Amino acid sequence: MAGSKTEATVKARADLALNDEFLRKAVRFTTERLRNGKKKATDEHGNWEEWRERGKQIRLHTIAHLDYYLNLFVNNARANGVHVHFANNAEEAVGLTLDIAEHANAKSVVKSKSMVSEELHLNHALESINVEAVETDLGEYIIQLAGEMPSHIVIPAIHKNRYQIADLLSKEAGYTLPPDTTALAGFVRKKLREKFLEAEIGMTGCNFAIAETGSMVLFENEGNARMVSTVPKTQITLMGMERIIPSWSDLEVMATLLPRSATGQKLTMYMSGITGPRRDKDADGPDEMHIIIIDNGRSLQLGDPEFQELLNCIRCGACLNACPVYRHIGGHAYGSTYSGPIGAVLTPSLNKNIAEWDDIANASSLCGACYEACPVKIPLHDMLVYLRRRKVESGNGSKIEAIGMQGFATVMGNSSRLGGVLRLGKLGQKLVVRSGVIKTKLGPLKGWNTYRVTPSLPKESFRDRWDTLDQELKQGLKQMEPSMQNRMEELVRKREQDEKQGKGGHGHG
Amino acid sequence: MADTHKQWLEKLEANSRTKQEQFMNDIAAKLRHPRMYEKPQHPFRGAPDFWNTFEWTEEERIKGFTENFLSVGGHVARLQTMEDAKAYIVNKAEEMSAKYVVRQNEPELAALDLEGSLAESQVSVWNTDADQYWRARAAEADFGIVMADHAVAYTGSVTVLSSPEKGRSVSLLPTVLIIIIPLERLKTRLGEVLVTFDEAGREKLPAGIHFISGPSRSSDIENDLTIGVHGPGIVYALLVG
Structure with missing residues (x-):
């Protein structure tokens, strides 16, 4: 159910994105801003590598003992008065939510940002039983009005400009709002209140x-997560089964890594730790609190040496901002809830459906920028390679690519064959070379030449020149400058003398 | 609906307990170890050692907190006594013509006698009347006034804990938030505050623990910073002592 695709392939969706000039600029600008913010924040904090390593160790430790820590969390949360539920998949999580909504006689649900909820496509389900679902994060509210999916994990409406947003909000308001950020945000504040x-x-x-206290922690800047967990009578929290950390002390490490990596902040404006529903004598907070713990493909990574570290992810979005591919095509091109490098690995892994999602793993340059950016050091670039390998192994590789690889092996395996092919190429290219480059978009060069040009084969290749080069090199070595030769001979004589006098051989001392 | 709400919750809990066992057994099986019931050794608990010895002097803490809080659009005043804090609040309330003020029901705040000093404002004290819908009282308030339970200089954050006398709404719903921070509660590192919750243990934790590091903000529209999206847009931190 997760990830209903729009266009058939990443490439088709990327083409759409590449044609949208505004989206490209917005994505580039935002990712640049976030990336610079992260760099500044991590430089200023210092010892970033030690913090990353500590974050990784805490996550590794927790996931390696997940049965212990998750069980501990559940028992403690229950002791706090929370109703804890388990959902193996999206259907079960949706079913539980609808059941709770019906028993609460709910007409509307206010939601703060949750990637898990996106995974479940919960809003449609709630609407099907006539419960209004309102996204309250400013960016999420905007894209909900537009009927779209988030395009960035941290800034979901990155692809909309304020004129488009003013149009959307004016429709909602019933009067015309100016395309002014303060006015637009002011309207949303009032409306959502x-x-x-x-x-x-x-x-x-x-x-x-x-785990040790059964508390749940939320990071946010707007205050809407505090609102939805303070004002309504019933609170439902959707939680991925891997969100666990052992203690509040460990939270210091996560609180150091997450905001700095996501937005370059020292801490988000609000960090809330919620331990159970409203106490008897408290005058606010929910009367009834539910936590739904969701698997939905996560446990498939457990015990898999290549992918278990995926569960260490703290959802900061730093890999998106660092990724050259994401920066060009934006989040929608990935066609799923999670975009960027983490999405390219997480989506096929959660769905255990390598065949269908194969093209996402190919939307990567394997440059490793995602790993460098990751605050808990998940080797995403390695995982992308593993995914591609599994895809080929499972027989879902590209047929043309396989034939091409075979041909490459045949040609490269034999030097006279390669020579022959190059001569043929030089002859053949006369048809398509214009001013030293090839611009044709015909045949196999279409994909490449859509955005760039192919250089022509040179008149004389490196291979052609090899015999001459070889000669020149051998000559060069023979003709050593006389002064240099004297100096080297002098050194050798001295060393031989030293050895005779027993002054140690070729040591460095 | 044949079943009562309570019966329905009980049914859910029974389902949940059965499923819990399956869930944990499945995790253990996938991790290829027997179910773990003993607390494992956790050699990497909390921040790295070099960090845990890091401490600022009081002057550095005041400077650090102030710089951080100002940098995100908050306001800071350094005051000597609670009398000064009272004068500051009265002055601000008059300057901004605050009509409704809500404050936590704490002795330090009661001692300020804001009720007697703010002639133009209606001051309500959190949860002092069982028949009030207190969330609405906080939502209509121009000013919310709270005491900080802790503060962290390195991140420029204030911690507020909930209780019957201390509403979560008071620091969230009003337009303007005023937080009084007694200087001795201002620590250097986040960890100094977080560790107190580990030490307290589950049963002693309040329902709400909130770290507030400035005014509510968003950059969701064209990366343009907007202050006061849902929470208070104007936040004063008064460092007293």
Whole structure:
């Protein structure tokens, strides 16, 4: 169910994105801003490698003992008065949510940002039982009005400009709003205030869950996650089963890594630790609190040496901002909930459907920038290679690519064959070379030449010149400058003398 | 609906407990170890050692907190006494013509006698009347006034804990938030505050622990910074002592 695709392939979706000049500029600008922010924040904090290593170790340790820590969390959360539920897949999670919504007689649900909820396509399900689902994160609210998917994990409406946003919000308001950020945000504040106060259910995601006390932790800047967990009578939290950390002390490491990596902040404006529903005598907070723990493909990574580290991900989005491919094609081209390098690996892994999602793993240059950016050091670029290998092994590789590789092997395996092919190429290219380059978009060069030009084969190739070069090199070595030759002979004589006098051989001392 | 709400919750819990066992057994099987019931050795708990010895002097803490809080659009005032804090608040309330003020029900705040000093404003004290819908009282307030339970200089953050006397809404719903920070509660590192929750243990934790590091903000529209999206847009941190 996760990830209903629009266009058939990443390439088709990327072509759409590449044609959208505004989207490209917006994505480039935003990712640049976030990337620079991260760099500044990590430089200023210092010892970043030690922090990354510590973050990785804490995540590795927790996932390696997940049965212990998750069980501990569940027991503690229950002792706090939370109703904990388990969902093996999206259908079960949706079923539980709808059941809770019906028993709460809910007419509306206010939601703060949750990637898991995107995974479940929950809003449609709620609408099917006539419950209004309202996204309250400013960016999520905008794309919900537009009926679109988030294009960036941290800034979901990165692809919309303020004129488009003013149009959308004006429709909602029933009067014309100016394309001015403050005015637009002001309208949303007022509009959503009403929603917070009238909704029966508040719904959140979960950044971290603390096993030892059964608490859940939310990072945010707007205050809407606090709203949905403070004002409505019922709170539902959707939590990926891997969100666990052992203790509040470990939270310091996550709080050091996550905001700096996501937006370059020292800490998000709000970090909330929620331990159970409203206490009897408290005058706010939810009366009833549910946490739904969701597998939905996550446990498939457990025990898989190549992919288990995927579960270490803290959803900061730093790999998106670092990725040259993401920066060019934007989030929508990935066609799934999670985009960028993490999405390219996570989506096929969660779906255990390598055949269908194969093209996403190919939307990567394997440059390793994602690994460098990752605050918990997930080797995403290696995983992309593993995915490609599994795809080929499972017989889902590209047939043309396989034939091409075979041909390459045949030609390269024999030097006279290669020579022959190059001579043929030089002859053949006379038909297509214009001013020293090939611009034709015919045949096999179409893909490459759409965005760049192919250089022509030179009149004389390196291979052609090899015999001459070889000669020249051998000559050069013979003709050593006389002064240099004298110096070297002098050195050899001295060493021989030293050895005779027993002064140690070729040591460095 | 044949079943009562309570019966329905009980049914859900029974399902959940059965499923919990399956869930954990499945995880253990996939990790290829027997179910773990003993607490494992966790050699990497918390921040790296070099960090845990890092500490600023009081002057550095004040400077660090102030710089961080200002850099995100908050306001900071350095005051000597609670009397000064009172004067500051009264002055601000008059300057901004605050009509509704809500404050936490804490002795330090009661001692300020804002109720008697703010003639033009209606001051309500959190959760002092069981018949009030207190969330709405906080939502309509121009000013929310709270005491900080802790503060962290390195990140420029204030911690507020919930209780019957201390509403989560008071630091969230009003337009303007005023936080009084007694200087002795200002620590250097986040970890100094977080570790107190480990030490307290599950049963002693409040329902809400909130770290606030400035005014509510968003950059969701064209990367343009907007202040006061959902939470308070104007936040004063008063360092007292």
